[in-house]
Amino acid sequence: EVVMTQSPATLSVSPGESATLSCRASQSVNYNLAWYQQKPGQAPRLLISGTSARAAGVPARFSGSGSGTEFTLTISSVQSEDLGVYYCQQYNKWPPLTFGGGTRVAI
Amino acid sequence: QVQLQESGPGLVKPSETLSLTCVVSDDSINDFYWSWIRQAPGTGPEWIGFIHKSGSSNYSPSLRSRVTMSIDTSKNQFSLSLTSVTAADTALYYCARVRSGSFWFFDLWGRGTLVTVSS
Numbered sequence: 001e002v003v004m005t006q007s008p009a010t011l012s013v014s015p016g017e018s019a020t021l022s023c024r025a026s027q028s029v030n031y032n033l034a035w036y037q038q039k040p041g042q043a044p045r046l047l048i049s050g051t052s053a054r055a056a057g058v059p060a061r062f063s064g065s066g067s068g069t070e071f072t073l074t075i076s077s078v079q080s081e082d083l084g085v086y087y088c089q090q091y092n093k094w095p096p097l098t099f100g101g102g103t104r105v106a107i
Numbered sequence: 108q109v110q111l112q113e114s115g116p117g118l119v120k121p122s123e124t125l126s127l128t129c130v131v132s133d134d135s136i137n138d139f140y141w142s143w144i145r146q147a148p149g150t151g152p153e154w155i156g157f158i159h160k161s162g163s164s165n166y167s168p169s170l171r172s173r174v175t176m177s178i179d180t181s182k183n184q185f186s187l188s189l190t191s192v193t194a195a196d197t198a199l200y201y202c203a204r205v206r207s208g209s210f211w212f213f214d215l216w217g218r219g220t221l222v223t224v225s226s
Binding site: 001004025032034036042043044045046049050055087090091094095096097099100101102 | 150151152153154156163165166167168169201202206210211212213216217218221
């Protein structure tokens with residue numbers, strides 16, 4: 001099983017600042033990495049797939065990068081509506097498809 | 108816009124079977140793979156498995172012995188059955204759409220339904 005580890009557990013940022021979230025895989029997942037945003041009381045929402053491709057309607061301030069075992073989600077100029085928990089998920093080697101434990105972004 | 112809606116009992120007794128259904132708002136059920144995912148309080152999501160109209164399915168190894176998924180395209184719905192539940196199965200259960208048969212991530216989620224296992 002590919003274990004996904006996210007850091008930090010919580011990230012506190014001020015509006016307008018940049019936020020960098022990390023996701024590490026226990027083995028290479030190539031570029032088969034997705035990011036989700038979960039706002040309080042809501043289901044996760046797909047933000048990025050294929051490491052860096054934004055889903056429809058996702059603002060350009062969200063960007064993804066990395067490959068292999070190290071991945072990053074960057075939120076440039078964080079907005080108040082960006083608060084929530086962010087999860088990464090690998091879909092390179094399965095079953096099972098696996099998610100990280102999440103990074104909480106607090107504004 | 109396509110919507111997913113989970114339904115089922117919110118309370119299940121230990122050792123019994125958890126049964127949930129997800130209704131897809133249109134007949135796109137024929138065009139995608141469909142998954143169940145759960146999330147225990149304070150944890151990341153856990154993939155349970157997926158199913159396709161062809162009958163093709165795949166389950167998480169950790170749950171495979173207890174999970175069965177089915178699909179009814181005439182009703183635009185698919186279902187989850189999880190046997191011999193324990194308190195560890197208490198979670199928010201989501202149904203979700205798999206993007207494609209080549210890209211196994213989830214581009215559409217239901218709102219989720221909370222299932223508590225307790226006597």
